[in-house]
Amino acid sequence: MSEFLKENQNLVIRSARTEDAVELNEFYRNIILETDHFGYEVDEFQITDEQQEYTINMFNQADNAILLVATLDDKIVGDLSFRAGASRKFQHVGEFGIQVLKDYWNLGIGKELIKCLINWAKENETIYKISLRVRADNQNAIHLYKTLGFMEEGILKGEMNCNGILYDLIYMGIVVD
Numbered sequence: 001m002s003e004f005l006k007e008n009q010n011l012v013i014r015s016a017r018t019e020d021a022v023e024l025n026e027f028y029r030n031i032i033l034e035t036d037h038f039g040y041e042v043d044e045f046q047i048t049d050e051q052q053e054y055t056i057n058m059f060n061q062a063d064n065a066i067l068l069v070a071t072l073d074d075k076i077v078g079d080l081s082f083r084a085g086a087s088r089k090f091q092h093v094g095e096f097g098i099q100v101l102k103d104y105w106n107l108g109i110g111k112e113l114i115k116c117l118i119n120w121a122k123e124n125e126t127i128y129k130i131s132l133r134v135r136a137d138n139q140n141a142i143h144l145y146k147t148l149g150f151m152e153e154g155i156l157k158g159e160m161n162c163n164g165i166l167y168d169l170i171y172m173g174i175v176v177d
């Protein structure tokens with residue numbers, strides 16, 4: 001754990017609650033403006049607060065999915081969502097997405113979110129493997145994933161189109177069984 005997090009007792013990592021819906025939507029809108037690595041562009045993010053509430057409920061009711069938020073002094077500064085497959089053939093594997101507000105990068109919040117996911121997955125009887133896709137030039141994210149034991153499994157050529165430029169994604173995974 002980083003020195004910052006050791007000293008800051010106010011960082012909490014917990015499952016999202018329905019009452020987080022409005023703040024979570026605001027958080028995603030800020031993330032979209034701050035980074036090119038989120039899956040949506042700003043005008044595409046049309047999720048209403050009611051839909052976000054519904055999504056949070058879905059995560060909380062599912063056995064093989066989890067939506068975590070990191071709060072610092074009760075403000076959402078990071079989130080992580082993981083969902084395994086719906087069918088029996090794929091319910092043991094899933095991918096996650098993670099984002100932290102730029103002002104809070106490099107403080108160890110991303111690492112704590114992923115450690116929480118790995119611990120949850122180890123306790124979960126169904127989950128065997130956690131995977132992710134990351135843009136090949138996202139050096140801090142790749143460094144973080146490797147630090148936590150994720151291995152590169154392949155390159156997905158030209159998978160992400162950011163303003164007309166095609167980027168390769170790296171597929172990474174960790175077995176948690």
Ligand SMILES: CC(C)(COP(=O)(O)OP(=O)(O)OC[C@H]1O[C@@H](n2cnc3c(N)ncnc32)[C@H](O)[C@@H]1OP(=O)(O)O)[C@@H](O)C(=O)NCCC(=O)NCCS
Pocket residue numbers: 035037038098099100101104105106107108109110111112132133134135138139140141143144147
């Ligand atoms: C990726 C992201 C979630 C990381 O969150 P974070 O809270 O900053 O992560 P941490 O502080 O736990 O770890 C960051 C690590 O990257 C390292 N790092 C920072 N810049 C780096 C660089 N240019 N090259 C390599 N490593 C770098 C930090 O030193 C730290 O490693 P350390 O703990 O060994 O010192 C955050 O940067 C983010 O939200 N980015 C935008 C969205 C995104 O890219 N999501 C992932 C999509 S796959």
